[in-house]
Amino acid sequence: MNDRIKLLVVFSFGLFSLFSLVSCSDDSDSDLVGNWIRRSDFGGPVRGFASCFVIDRKAYVVGGVAARSQRLNDIWEYNIDQGYWTQKADFPGTARSSAFAFASESNGYYGTGFDGINYYNDFWEFDPANNQWTQKADFPGAARNGVTAFYLKGTGYAGTGYSSNYFMDFYKYDPTTDKWETGVSIQGTKRAYATSFIIDDKAYVVGGWNNATYPTDFWMFDPDTQTWEQKAQIGDKTDSDFDDDYTTITRLNTVSFVINGLGYLATGETGGLNSYTWEYNPLTDRWTERTSFEGSARTAAVGFSIDNRGFVLTGVGASSTTSTSLYFDDMWEFKPRDEYNEYD
Incomplete structure (x- = not known):
C-alpha cells in the first residue's frame, strides 16, 4: 500500500486512491479577497507529511516522506529576514512522517509518527542555539501518527491521532521537568490529521478524519481553565444563514496559520485535493472564504506564520497524466487583504 493511501485514510483502509484526486477550486475566486504569492523555494528535498515549528522568528521543517516512500530525518531552518534556508543537524531517531511538533520559547519538540511499518511514541527536543537533538520522556499515549499539538503558557499539549484506533486523548508536557501528565481530552469526535492554531493564548482544533467521515465539530482550548469549548x-x-456556504471547510491533512488575529486554513483533502482557503474570526466565531491556494493542489503540506505573514510549503499532489505522486518544495505566502493577482 502506498504512502498516500495510508495517510489519506490514516494509513490503513485504502478507501481513496491518490491518482483519483482532482483539484477543487472555485470559479468565483476572482471575486474573493486575498492573494497568494510564490516565494523562494524550500531549501530541502521535496516532501510531504513533514512537521514544522517556529522559534524566535525562524521556521523549522523536519522529516516527512518523499518519493518511493522514503522517510526523511533532515531539518531545515528558514530565516525570514534574509529569505534563505539552512540545513541543521539531522534528527537522530528513526526517520518518519506525520509526527507532531511544537515549540517553546527556545526549543522545538518532535514526537510520534510513522515509518511505513511502525508507529512511534518517542519524543525529542531540538536546541537551535546548539544545533543539537536530545531524546526526552516518551509521549505517554499509545504510539500513533496524525497527532495535533500546540504550546500554550509554558506547557506543550499533544493528542488525537491514529494507529489501530482513532484517539481523542490529550497529554500535557512540562519542558522544565521533562514530565508528561494526562490532560483533558478533546470533546466531540475522535480524529486524526486535524490542525491547530493559536489566537490570544487559546488553541483552536479543526478538521481531520474519523471513520470515513470529516468531522465538522470545531473546538477551542483554554489553558487557564483547562476546558474545551465548542x-x-x-x-x-443550523437553520441560520451564516453557515449556508460552509461546504468546503471540512478536510484532513490541512495546514493553518494566523495573521493579525485571524486563523486561516489552506490545502488538504476532502475526497479530492482541497485548495479552498478559509479565514476564521474568533470574535464573531464565523468563517469567510478567501482566494483559493494558487499553487498546485496538494495535501500534507506544512504552514507557519511569522510577523503576521502566513506561508504554505511542501506537500503531495496527484499527477493528471501518470499514476505517480507529486512531491513539492515550493513555498507560497498569503496576503489576506490584497486583491487576487493571477500573474504574481
Whole structure:
C-alpha cells in the first residue's frame, strides 16, 4: 500500500486512491479577497507529511516522506529576514512522517509518527542555539501518527491521532521537568490529521478524519481553565444563514496559520485535493472564504506564520497524466487583504 493511501485514510483502509484526486477550486475566486504569492523555494528535498515549528522568528521543517516512500530525518531552518534556508543537524531517531511538533520559547519538540511499518511514541527536543537533538520522556499515549499539538503558557499539549484506533486523548508536557501528565481530552469526535492554531493564548482544533467521515465539530482550548469549548461547526448545521456556504471547510491533512488575529486554513483533502482557503474570526466565531491556494493542489503540506505573514510549503499532489505522486518544495505566502493577482 502506498504512502498516500495510508495517510489519506490514516494509513490503513485504502478507501481513496491518490491518482483519483482532482483539484477543487472555485470559479468565483476572482471575486474573493486575498492573494497568494510564490516565494523562494524550500531549501530541502521535496516532501510531504513533514512537521514544522517556529522559534524566535525562524521556521523549522523536519522529516516527512518523499518519493518511493522514503522517510526523511533532515531539518531545515528558514530565516525570514534574509529569505534563505539552512540545513541543521539531522534528527537522530528513526526517520518518519506525520509526527507532531511544537515549540517553546527556545526549543522545538518532535514526537510520534510513522515509518511505513511502525508507529512511534518517542519524543525529542531540538536546541537551535546548539544545533543539537536530545531524546526526552516518551509521549505517554499509545504510539500513533496524525497527532495535533500546540504550546500554550509554558506547557506543550499533544493528542488525537491514529494507529489501530482513532484517539481523542490529550497529554500535557512540562519542558522544565521533562514530565508528561494526562490532560483533558478533546470533546466531540475522535480524529486524526486535524490542525491547530493559536489566537490570544487559546488553541483552536479543526478538521481531520474519523471513520470515513470529516468531522465538522470545531473546538477551542483554554489553558487557564483547562476546558474545551465548542465553536460553531464548519458545516451547514443550523437553520441560520451564516453557515449556508460552509461546504468546503471540512478536510484532513490541512495546514493553518494566523495573521493579525485571524486563523486561516489552506490545502488538504476532502475526497479530492482541497485548495479552498478559509479565514476564521474568533470574535464573531464565523468563517469567510478567501482566494483559493494558487499553487498546485496538494495535501500534507506544512504552514507557519511569522510577523503576521502566513506561508504554505511542501506537500503531495496527484499527477493528471501518470499514476505517480507529486512531491513539492515550493513555498507560497498569503496576503489576506490584497486583491487576487493571477500573474504574481
